[in-house]
Amino acid sequence: MSNGHRHEWLAVTGLLIALALLAAGPVMADEAGAAPAPATVTATADTQGEAEPAPQTEPAAAEKPKPRLDIYGFAMLDMGYQFGQNHPDWYDVIRPTKLPAYENEFGEDGHTYAGVRQSRLGFKGFIPTSLGEIKTIFEFELFGTGVDAGQTTFRLRHAYGELGQVGAGQYWSPFMDIDVFPNSIEYWGPNGMVFFRNVQIRWMPIKGDSFLTIALERPGASGDAGVYSDRVELQNVKGRFPLPDLSAEYRSAHDWGYVEVAGILRQIEWDDLLDDQYDLSGSTLGWGVNVSSNIKTGSGTLRLQAVYGEGIQNYMNDAPVDVGIENTFDNPNQPIEGVALPMSSFVVFYDHNWNDKWSSTIGYSRLDIDNSSGQTPDAFKTGQYALVNLLHYPVPGVMMGGELQWGSRDNFSDGFSSDDLRIQFSFKYNFSASIGGNS
Numbered sequence: 001m002s003n004g005h006r007h008e009w010l011a012v013t014g015l016l017i018a019l020a021l022l023a024a025g026p027v028m029a030d031e032a033g034a035a036p037a038p039a040t041v042t043a044t045a046d047t048q049g050e051a052e053p054a055p056q057t058e059p060a061a062a063e064k065p066k067p068r069l070d071i072y073g074f075a076m077l078d079m080g081y082q083f084g085q086n087h088p089d090w091y092d093v094i095r096p097t098k099l100p101a102y103e104n105e106f107g108e109d110g111h112t113y114a115g116v117r118q119s120r121l122g123f124k125g126f127i128p129t130s131l132g133e134i135k136t137i138f139e140f141e142l143f144g145t146g147v148d149a150g151q152t153t154f155r156l157r158h159a160y161g162e163l164g165q166v167g168a169g170q171y172w173s174p175f176m177d178i179d180v181f182p183n184s185i186e187y188w189g190p191n192g193m194v195f196f197r198n199v200q201i202r203w204m205p206i207k208g209d210s211f212l213t214i215a216l217e218r219p220g221a222s223g224d225a226g227v228y229s230d231r232v233e234l235q236n237v238k239g240r241f242p243l244p245d246l247s248a249e250y251r252s253a254h255d256w257g258y259v260e261v262a263g264i265l266r267q268i269e270w271d272d273l274l275d276d277q278y279d280l281s282g283s284t285l286g287w288g289v290n291v292s293s294n295i296k297t298g299s300g301t302l303r304l305q306a307v308y309g310e311g312i313q314n315y316m317n318d319a320p321v322d323v324g325i326e327n328t329f330d331n332p333n334q335p336i337e338g339v340a341l342p343m344s345s346f347v348v349f350y351d352h353n354w355n356d357k358w359s360s361t362i363g364y365s366r367l368d369i370d371n372s373s374g375q376t377p378d379a380f381k382t383g384q385y386a387l388v389n390l391l392h393y394p395v396p397g398v399m400m401g402g403e404l405q406w407g408s409r410d411n412f413s414d415g416f417s418s419d420d421l422r423i424q425f426s427f428k429y430n431f432s433a434s435i436g437g438n439s
Contacts, residue, residue: 068437096383192345286311311340325374
């Protein structure tokens, strides 16, 4: 590891440790300074200066806690009209990275779409033990991704459990803040938001409205071979992740809302397995900082987030690759090298409740990539996302409404840009039931 990388590792690790100490400090001080409440003293002729004895009552028999299983979910229909075009696997969402990189890449404009892929089924378990309550969540939806992209099929969202201060499984990354997600009906959400459910083990030394979480997460990243994608020398370069990603978050809650700071640190390496005159092996450090907040208003919530980092794109809701190629022609042994791509993003949304039957959301998000010199001219550079809606809740558990959605994409250096405008209507019907527990 280079000296620069060592310094960045030390700086970010030091920041995470300082965060933990800063967050834990007030709690430790409160515990250290706490004193037992004084006994109530009543001066009478018979017992002057002595504590008055508590009245004698028969202790009530406490009911022993019982295990409980919550079953929940919803059926949801999305139907709309797309005035533009995007990759057909993502027909029912706004993702700037999936918009055309050149004219009519995905055919002509204008498509009607419909689906039930947002529908969800989940289970939450609560089991009392001598060490506290075991909490588990097992949750699915029907939105296919990866090899199932574009399909209506079961997809795992959460498989997670926790006991006390330790949790493990697939769950929200501590680097993200799910409370930034707006009250919208577009499934994918703001492109500039950190959004990643990841396999992890987490430690939660502070829990409650204000909390601290530190986790080791499953590593992973993607790379862009750029203008050299057809070179045989790159076909034998393989990625490797020797360390888990380290993430942490601290939230400070207040009457007006909260502010949260999160960070992530990751090591990305790649090995050149081809025995030739070049050595294209290398490594880079990925890191990022995420600052977010919810601010309560009289009839709504302002949701804010700002992110900056390098090589953290796979933690973002909609971003391209983590590593790009930089030309280094002055080095004949390594004429190109991989670099962590810098990125910045922000989210600004406002949820407004007109009354208990109607609500609206309006907002904007943007993500920018600092491209490397070896990327193609049509590589993704900037994405924008915006929407406004009006939603109706005729009875508890039922939502219906319409939403105007917009997204845009700018390429790296060829001057091309594309956008997409949609109008969508959705109908959502919730269900839930509990089995066991203390009635």
